[in-house]
Amino acid sequence: MGVAIDVQGLTKSFGSQLIWNDVTLTLPAGEISVMLGPSGTGKSVFLKTLVGLLKPDKGSIVINGADLVTLKEHDLYEVRKLFGVLFQDGALFGSMNLFDNVAFPLREHTKKTESEIRKISLEKMELVGLQGAEDKLPGEISGGMRKRAGLARALVLDPEILLIDEPDSGLDPVRTSYINQLFIDLNAQIDATFLIVTHDINTARTVPDNIGLLYHKHLAMFGPREMLLSSEEPVVRQFLNAQTVGPIGMSEEKDADELAAEAASGQQLPPLPPIAPQLGTSNGEPRRGERPAGEWCRANGVIPPPGSFQGPHTSVQVPERTLDQRPELDVGASLDHGAAS
Template identity: 55%
Template sequence: MDPQSRGGDSTDVLPAVPQDGRGTGAVAKVRDLYKAFGSFQVMRGLTLEFKPRAITTILGPSGTGKSVLLKHMVGLLEPDSGTVEIFGEDIWKVRERERAALRKRFGVLFQDGALFGSMNVYDNVAFPLRKHTDLPEAEIREIVMERLKEVGLEAAEKKAPNEISGGMKKRAGFARALVLNPEIVLFDEPDSGLDPVRTSLLNDVILKVHGDDKGTYVVVTHDIRTARKVSDYVGLIWQGRVVYYGAADDAFASDDPFVRQFLAGDSVGPLGMD
């Protein structure tokens, strides 16, 4: 089936997703999702599936629901209608205890790293292990230092968040997102606030860790260079719907006027200021 779709029924954009995951069937499916905040309708029947072991980049203009999509996937927001399936489970048809267990299979990198200012880098990264496991401190240290080494921060373990750069905060947040060995990692604008060089370096880290980890990564970004560099698949959201989904190479070669305009950053095309 052609993965591209413009308008029409939202189910036309569903890609076929193999159920093999990272050896565990890791997969997320969002179907016909509607969500409003007061009178503002954010999601308008969004449907999308995420391929296991791949990096899927979610692009779209501001206010189209990209971050809201992530919050639905991790079970922080309940849809007005539609379904969110994680590892084959509709997360709003299971008990809260089961939903909490599903959340532990996610890692999340927030826009600013979301580090605790009262903790040093090491304790920030160790926090999920101390909260959600009974591991002894020796094992926690082994895991934390392994993750810090992966993101190039092993020498910064004792530094406070206000003593490190924005790029280092992002990498520390990435390390924290990985310590529970998640099957799905969500990135909410990981390049926000970073200069082009640090953005490129962070992208290198994401690609390197994904090459070793083989999890399902979902990256929300405005940065076209990030999308071009890290993506296996690209989903383009506009007005609460998926208007394009496909392999990254196909997206950047697309003749679709909307896709071409957005990925080129052109002012001329169907996408306006509204």
């Protein structure tokens, strides 16, 4: 069963370069969360800090009552056993076949017999669809298979927390869809707490229970999926809908002159697109973090964009906003630098 991660006031710098400041959020136990942000905003640094590979300058990371920031190395090593990590490229050993790659953590960190190791490793490989590929080398398989092998290796110690760094990197849209469905099914089966760093907007819109956005050295927003997908916050709206109009520029944020030129030319962000139904499990069984479509919007009096939550297996009555009901958006509005939850 997954455990919650409570992050309070986390700040990280490299020398004089501030990466992010005062990040505060709680990753709910057993739920899937996604962390978004423009390139260079420190998403991968955030993952490494959560698992204790990097020390923050300030703040706390509390798991099961223990603050990872202040733990001694021996105790930190024990807490790390709660984690499984899938790196961007799978991080497989090129000279080992897939079976030995998957079995490596068991041989390194446990005293299990080879027969036990083989049983567990083959179970995890079957779980990610790699049965029959045990003898292949990483250089002989596709990028998607390497991702799945890395995922199987992350699962062999039965982690309660799974950190996943850009799983869609280098994958085509079809393989990305397959791995997204795999995350949903895995979360239902193992009930672990997932945090996925991604740039893929379709993944962000359809997979997670919660979404966060790092921007301009702070956490712009974190909360339930529907909260961010219906948000009028300019940076959240621009990023989640992949628009050029708004405060995010090519380098990171636009300067005042660029924003003024946009406003003078009458450029505005288009209406919010419909909120798609969240991906369900392959067998139709519910997950712990799954919420009824439109529940957050109804509970908070938010009218979602027209056409929201419509899918082949979705029947939900949620009032839809019209263009007249859509608030005017000032793309030059200053951002709230506090984290919303």
